[in-house]
Every structure is written in C-alpha cells, then in structure tokens.
Amino acid sequence: MQSISLKRGLIVVVLLVTAIALGIGFTINVFSQVNQYQESMLARVTSYAKIVAGNARESVALDDNSNETRRLATLANSQFVQHVHIYRLEPTSGELSFFASYNKEGLAPIPAKFSKIEQLSQAQINADFMEVAEPILLDNSVIGYVYLRGSTNEIRLFMWRSIGVAVLVFLVTLIACWIATIRLRRGITQPLEHIVDIASQIARDKNYTLRIPDSRVDEFNDLGQSLNIMLDRVQHQIERQRRAEQEASQLNAELEQQVTQRTKALRESNQELLATLEQLHQYQGQLVESEKMASLGDMVAGIAHEVNTPIGLSVTASTLLQDKLAVMQEKFNEKRISTNEFARFLGDCDENLAIIYRNVNRAAELITSFKQVAVDQSSEVDRTIEIHNFMRDVLTSVKPRRLDIEKFPIQVHAADNLEVMTKPGPLNQILINLIVNSMVHGFDGKTSGHIEINFELIDDDLEITYRDDGNGVPFDIRKKIFDPFVTTKRGAGGSGLGLHLAYNLVTQVLGGNIHFFSEEQQGVEFIVRFPVTVVNAPASLKNFEQKS
Incomplete structure (x- = not known):
C-alpha cells in the first residue's frame, strides 16, 4: 500500500475541502444572483411593454400610425429595447394587422409575431433576447397588441462580472487557507515525529522500558500517555504469555480427550440420522405409490360418468322401442294395423336400433380404452x-x-x-x-x-x-x-x-x-x-x- 505523508495530506485535504465548499457556495450564489437579475429584467421588459401600450392607445384608436411611429422613435435613447411592433385588431374581421414598429439602429427588422401573441402574455427569455406581448386596452376592450423585444447583453455582463468577483474571492480565500494550514502543520507534525521516533526504536530493539515524554499539545500528550500505558500492559502480557504456554500444554491434552469423546458421540448421532433418512425415503416412496394409486382410482371413478351417457341413451331408446312394440302388438291383435302405421313403426325401429347400436358401441370403446389405460398404469x-x-x-x-x-x-x-x-x-x-x-x-x-x-x-x-x-x-x-x-x-x-x-x-x-x-x-x-x-x-x- 502506498504511504501518504501527513504534512502533504493535511494541506491537500484542507485545501480540497475548502475549494469544494467555496466552489459550491459561489456557484449557488452566482446562480441565485443571475436568476434574480433575469427576473428583474423580465419585469423591466414587461414594464416597457405596458408603457408603450398605454402610449399607443390613442394612436391605435384613431388609426394614426405616423404619430405612433414618431413616438416609438424616442426609444432610440434606450440601449435595452431592440424591436417594438404595434398590431391593430381590425374591428370588422377581428384579425391583427401591422400598425407601427421600431427597430434599433444596426438591427434588421424582424417578421410579425401574430401567431405568438397568446404565448407571450408572460415575458420569456431566450439565448439572445427577451420578448413579451401586451394588449392595448380601450374601455376594457382589446384594440391591439404591443410586441417588445429587449437585449440580454446586460444579463450576460452581470453574469460575467459576478463570476469574476467570485473567482477572485475564491483564489484569495484559498491562498489565506493555505498559509494558515502551513502554520498549523508545524505545530502538529513536530511532536508527532518525536513520538514516531520513539515507537520505531521500541519496535527495532524490543525495549519496552522506553516511555514517551510529555508534549505541549494536549492531544499528543494524551496519545503519549496511552502509549505508555500500552507499553506497561505489553510487559505484563509477556509475563502472562510465558505462564499461559505452560497451561496451554495441559489444556491441549485435555482437549484431545474431549475431541475423542465428541467424535464418538457424533458417529452415533450420524447413524441415527442415516436411519431416520432411510425411513423418510421409505415414507416418500409410499406417498408416491399412494399418489399413483389415487390417480388410477380417480380415473376408474370417472368411468361411470363417461359410460353412463351412451348406456342411458341406449336404455331410453330401447324403452321407447318397447313401448312402440307394445302398441303395435295391440293393434296387430285387433287387426287394426294400416300400411302407413306399419311403415312408420319400421322406421322408428330402425332409428332406435341405430341409436342403441351407436351408444353401446361407444360404451364398448370407452371401456376398452379405460381397460387399456388401467392395465398400462399398473404395469x-x-x-x-x-x-x-x-x-x-x-x-x-x-x-x-x-x-x-x-x-x-x-x-x-x-x-x-x-x-x-x-x-x-x-x-x-x-x-x-x-x-x-x-x-x-x-x-x-x-x-x-x-x-x-x-x-x-x-x-x-x-x-x-x-x-x-x-x-x-x-x-x-x-x-x-x-x-x-x-x-x-x-x-x-x-x-x-x-x-x-x-x-x-x-x-x-x-x-x-x-x-x-x-x-x-x-x-x-x-x-x-x-x-x-x-x-x-x-x-x-x-x-x-x-x-x-
């Protein structure tokens, strides 16, 4: 494992923690300031739009775009406003038409924003500009709209100025922290090096009579006292170890005897477990055989359900045929049988005998199938x-x-x-x-x-x-x-x-x-x-x- 110097490590850790803390704090602060400035600029562009809308109310109502164009020209004194459009709401068609505009010198005109009027009811900011749309009201009725676009240069300038100040404060604070850490390191490492020298001598010579002197730093003084106590205990432990070695030889002999007894007891327990396991296997085999017989019994019990249907139909058909035969026998004895009745009787006989044959044959097939399956299951x-x-x-x-x-x-x-x-x-x-x-x-x-x-x-x-x-x-x-x-x-x-x-x-x-x-x-x-x-x-x- 690679060793680390306490001197260097202390400086690196303190500077690293300080840099991270300052970086996070300055980042949050700059981000918060920029957001607040953006909100103020959005409020500013909205105020500009409301002022222009109020001034343009009379011109739009009188359809005097030349007067409004002259008024908008006074916005050239503002470095903030880039473009202003005034749209008039036609009273007949209800559609917007271009009324007047202002474009900052050096900037090309921009197309009309008829389709974005509803979306810009709240001021929005983009990468290069801010924009907002404000309605022109006359007696609480909308007679037109003002579209105003402002520059974001002030926001970018504020952001870079804030970042520059934060970086400067960051570097100054980091340098001050570095100087303070160097002074602190000297007070910590010198007594610690003295303790390390004594500990190295003890480890090299195995001289446990050495003791660490008192220090001006309370923590190191406590550490030295603790090490001295540990050295005292080590001396006592060495003496105890010598006595323990003699006792251990006696305990080993007793332990071997106990191990022999426990091994014998484990063998007996294993024999009992093997016998129990063999009995469990027998029970399991019996349960499996019971499952097989239960399956066979379930199948045999279901034969009645399947065979009952064809046999029942056969019984019904034979009973019906018997009733028709009794009626025909009675008419035959009385010599009242007509040709049509006898022909109908022969048809009924043929139909019922066919029913009896089909169902008896079906029952025979079912019984044969069940018999084969039952024989197979038991073989x-x-x-x-x-x-x-x-x-x-x-x-x-x-x-x-x-x-x-x-x-x-x-x-x-x-x-x-x-x-x-x-x-x-x-x-x-x-x-x-x-x-x-x-x-x-x-x-x-x-x-x-x-x-x-x-x-x-x-x-x-x-x-x-x-x-x-x-x-x-x-x-x-x-x-x-x-x-x-x-x-x-x-x-x-x-x-x-x-x-x-x-x-x-x-x-x-x-x-x-x-x-x-x-x-x-x-x-x-x-x-x-x-x-x-x-x-x-x-x-x-x-x-x-x-x-x-």
Whole structure:
C-alpha cells in the first residue's frame, strides 16, 4: 500500500475541502444572483411593454400610425429595447394587422409575431433576447397588441462580472487557507515525529522500558500517555504469555480427550440420522405409490360418468322401442294395423336400433380404452404402442377429471403410424400428471386455454414437448418444481407429488431426462426425452385434437 505523508495530506485535504465548499457556495450564489437579475429584467421588459401600450392607445384608436411611429422613435435613447411592433385588431374581421414598429439602429427588422401573441402574455427569455406581448386596452376592450423585444447583453455582463468577483474571492480565500494550514502543520507534525521516533526504536530493539515524554499539545500528550500505558500492559502480557504456554500444554491434552469423546458421540448421532433418512425415503416412496394409486382410482371413478351417457341413451331408446312394440302388438291383435302405421313403426325401429347400436358401441370403446389405460398404469412391461391410438386412450381417460375440452383443447402432433416399444404405464402416468397439473394450476382462474403435445424421434430417443399457455410457475418455486410436496395449492387439495412422480418415472423408470421452462403468465414447457425401440418411423406428420 502506498504511504501518504501527513504534512502533504493535511494541506491537500484542507485545501480540497475548502475549494469544494467555496466552489459550491459561489456557484449557488452566482446562480441565485443571475436568476434574480433575469427576473428583474423580465419585469423591466414587461414594464416597457405596458408603457408603450398605454402610449399607443390613442394612436391605435384613431388609426394614426405616423404619430405612433414618431413616438416609438424616442426609444432610440434606450440601449435595452431592440424591436417594438404595434398590431391593430381590425374591428370588422377581428384579425391583427401591422400598425407601427421600431427597430434599433444596426438591427434588421424582424417578421410579425401574430401567431405568438397568446404565448407571450408572460415575458420569456431566450439565448439572445427577451420578448413579451401586451394588449392595448380601450374601455376594457382589446384594440391591439404591443410586441417588445429587449437585449440580454446586460444579463450576460452581470453574469460575467459576478463570476469574476467570485473567482477572485475564491483564489484569495484559498491562498489565506493555505498559509494558515502551513502554520498549523508545524505545530502538529513536530511532536508527532518525536513520538514516531520513539515507537520505531521500541519496535527495532524490543525495549519496552522506553516511555514517551510529555508534549505541549494536549492531544499528543494524551496519545503519549496511552502509549505508555500500552507499553506497561505489553510487559505484563509477556509475563502472562510465558505462564499461559505452560497451561496451554495441559489444556491441549485435555482437549484431545474431549475431541475423542465428541467424535464418538457424533458417529452415533450420524447413524441415527442415516436411519431416520432411510425411513423418510421409505415414507416418500409410499406417498408416491399412494399418489399413483389415487390417480388410477380417480380415473376408474370417472368411468361411470363417461359410460353412463351412451348406456342411458341406449336404455331410453330401447324403452321407447318397447313401448312402440307394445302398441303395435295391440293393434296387430285387433287387426287394426294400416300400411302407413306399419311403415312408420319400421322406421322408428330402425332409428332406435341405430341409436342403441351407436351408444353401446361407444360404451364398448370407452371401456376398452379405460381397460387399456388401467392395465398400462399398473404395469411397467415394454409394449409396442402407436402414438396416436395411445394418446386417444390417454385423453379419453383424462376427460372424466372435469376437463372442459371445449374451453381447454388438447392438440397432439406426431408422425402418422409412429410406433415405438416402451413402457406405456409410466408414459401414461407422466402425460396425465402434466395435463392435470395444467388444469389445476396453469388454468386456475382462466376461462380458456390450450395444450400442445409434440412427439418427435431423435436418433433412438423419443422427445415429447409439452406446452400450455396458462399462468406459468411463480419464480420462487421454479428451481424446486420437481421436489416432493412443492405445491401452490397447499390446503386446497394439492399434494405436491404430481411433478415429482413424473420426474421419477422419466429418470428412473424410462431412463431419460425432463427439462422445464416457464415465465409467469406465459405458460410452461416440459421437454421429456427417453430411449425407445423404434418399430415404425414414417416421415409424414399428422395432428389431431381432442374431441368431445
């Protein structure tokens, strides 16, 4: 570190502080004086304009511009006024017309300022001139205007004069401060140098018997006494240190014994902690399995809702057909059947049988899809799946979970007839958890939204890109989104295990990885990639959207 001389430092600091203080004070003072002078000049130009307006009242009223021009010529005695225009307000058209003017000798005339009259009701100052417009009143009615422009030379002259005086006072004050600082420095540095010499001798010879004599400066006298007290204490400390070294050897032996005992106690505590951690992992695994079974149970519980509709329609159609058949049987027994009635009966039979067939077939398809999804969810055996058919089964199983597919459509993009061999159960669980996560969290409070799922083969890996345009994930939980029990629905039915289960299935069961991107109110994006065995990889791309 570079050393600093107290002699030079004292002078530099005092002069620097004084210069800064004087500079700030003089700057504020000059600025204040110039502003006050500007205000007085603005008041002056306004007074000139009012005087000219009062003198011009009679000339404007009588339309005597020659008399007014002679009166304005008397302004040549003023070094301040540069230009004066008098405008007359035409009584018929209400427009301004040029009436008379004055231009200081040596200055070129300036154009009329008709458009600026309203803006110049208050005096304004520019870089080179001041200007103001004053109305000419006759019986409280405006009959014209006076435009007056004044010079700013006096303001500039005042400003430079003020700056010159300030600079002169600044230099004189700085010189006086420098002389006073030199005298003060001599009284401070001489006793301080004496103290430094003694301290250097003590440090060099380690002679702690030396003492600092009294000084004429009270502060240095106090410093010398404090140093003398410190030297006394150093002597006592050296003696104590010798005794302490002997005691330290004994304490080291005792400390080693205590460390050995504490180490043994820590080992026992670590064993207990490891056992507790292993038990926590077991509980966590049980909770994850419970979440998987709860998801499967939720799906099975929703089967009744989906299957009930086609079966109910089938029952209604069959009951109606039975009633019509009873009526027709009664008419047949009474031999009252007409050709038209029999033809209408055959049409009703055909229509109701078609309704029964469609809805029973629909129920059979739903049951088949639910059965396949349920088998997949409870199995981790590899199976060949065709992506589009697999996704139809997944989306069918998701519909009972209060998914409004009209407001929240799900669109799937995948190559036509894309077939891979993988574990459909974990993949099913992953997709269902992502979709349910979007419905519960992403679209919470929204009336509409969109989910997009893309399937793409990259070498021997299947990459799934899942996106929604929902609420996104809060910043404070993004880094721990895959941790267990992390949820924004604490106390409202959220367990915080959905994405944790998806992460474990991707990384541990499918042997892949999952990445997550999100911004608040910008939706989420999950990229899942894992190895598969490709059975059929066509090049064409086919999209489909979940239908009701």
